[in-house]
Amino acid sequence: MSDPTELIRKLSDVQDRILALPDDALEQRWELRKEQDELRRQAQEFAYAMDDDKFDDELLSELRALRDQMKAIERQRIDLVGQAGGGSLSGEIGNLGGVKINRGIDDAMGLPAIKERIGVIKGVLVNRGVKIPPAD
Numbered sequence: 001m002s003d004p005t006e007l008i009r010k011l012s013d014v015q016d017r018i019l020a021l022p023d024d025a026l027e028q029r030w031e032l033r034k035e036q037d038e039l040r041r042q043a044q045e046f047a048y049a050m051d052d053d054k055f056d057d058e059l060l061s062e063l064r065a066l067r068d069q070m071k072a073i074e075r076q077r078i079d080l081v082g083q084a085g086g087g088s089l090s091g092e093i094g095n096l097g098g099v100k101i102n103r104g105i106d107d108a109m110g111l112p113a114i115k116e117r118i119g120v121i122k123g124v125l126v127n128r129g130v131k132i133p134p135a136d
Contacts, residue, residue, distance in 0.1 A: 047120045063121045073109045077102045
């Protein structure tokens with residue numbers, strides 16, 4: 001297992017390479033996604049090890065805070081339905097741009113990492129037999 005700082009650097013590098021690929025680079029994207037999945041698995045092992053030392057209340061508090069962050073980020077997204085304007089072809093094409101913009105917003109604000117961390121916390125709590133409160 002690598003050093004956590006090195007894992008973060010590698011994950012960031014892989015993400016940058018994925019984003020730099022042209023849309024038709026499917027094979028390269030697939031290979032990078034596999035590498036990304038392996039790095040994420042290693043990072044998850046670190047997270048589980050660190051979380052073993054935390055109390056349930058600490059993890060539940062972090063879970064609530066992360067869910068709040070996730071909601072705040074999601075409120076920044078473009079409303080694709082409202083922007084479509086009646087389903088015309090130009091609206092459909094505009095939606096494609098909106099999806100990319102929303103993905104960019106999510107990535108820039110760290111939503112994928114937040115969702116991953118939420119998953120880790122939930123996994124630790126479930127393994128401990130702690131009931132996870134529903135999201136608001």
